[in-house]
Amino acid sequence: MASELGDRHDKILLEQLRAGHPGAFEQLVASQASRLINLAFRLIGNRAEAEEIAQEGFLRLHRSLDSFRGDCSLSSYLYRIVSRLAIDHLRREKLRRKLFFFRRHEDDADPLELAADSNASPRDNLQAKETGQRLLTALDGLSARQRAVFVLRHQEGMSLKEIAATLSLEEGTVKAHLHRAVRALRAELEDLQEDRS
Incomplete structure (x- = not known):
């Protein structure tokens, strides 16, 4: 049921995006940004770069609206774009550095620190x-x-x-x-x- 509502919402949002409805793209970004940033972060391990990858994912979706056939939901399509961008990023980074976590920025949240057991x-x-x-x-x-x-x-x-x-x-x-x-x-x-x- 929830996925049916999500699919219906995606179709309406897609129609609004294609019609140039003001605010439709911002609504899409607001609803999907944290999910896509978190995915990119889990894939590459750097919060700032994950945000850039998610932003690039939204830009690619915007550029491909005319060719998007709707074979899958908008959220699945964005997930696919961000996953591929993260893979490409990892391939480029491997050429530049061996271990990414030694060069993390201090503002990158460590997922293990966020999930630390308070009773441990x-x-x-x-x-x-x-x-x-x-x-x-x-x-x-x-x-x-x-x-x-x-x-x-x-x-x-x-x-x-x-x-x-x-x-x-x-x-x-x-x-x-x-x-x-x-x-x-x-x-x-x-x-x-x-x-x-």
Whole structure:
């Protein structure tokens, strides 16, 4: 029911955008911005760059309004654009730097600090933060596409079919990228698993 309402809202909004209705684009940005920025942040790990990627996603949608056929919802279309922009960004960044989280800006919120358990001991919180930093480092070692597939599956909760549609890949290719990503992350974080046993 909620998705039907969302689809109907997207269709109305699309008609308003194409008709040049004042405020329609701002309404779209307001309704989708935080979701897209959060997606880009999970994919690339930098809040300011995530905001730029989301902004570029909105610009690309605006430029392609005439060619957008409506085969999927506007929100799915934006999700696809931002995912692809983030993958391209990661590929460019890999050429410039090895580990992105060592060069983070101080104003970038650490997702683990935001989700710290208030009942946990300081030692547990420190271990969680260190584990999160190790995971970020391990994620940076993946190819851009493997990282995107892993994040979309395990942090966004998307199905393999949805990931395939978002990234324009075959479902079997998504499975292969996910398998390689999980195998690489397990190998990189093997000592953490041993510590828990």
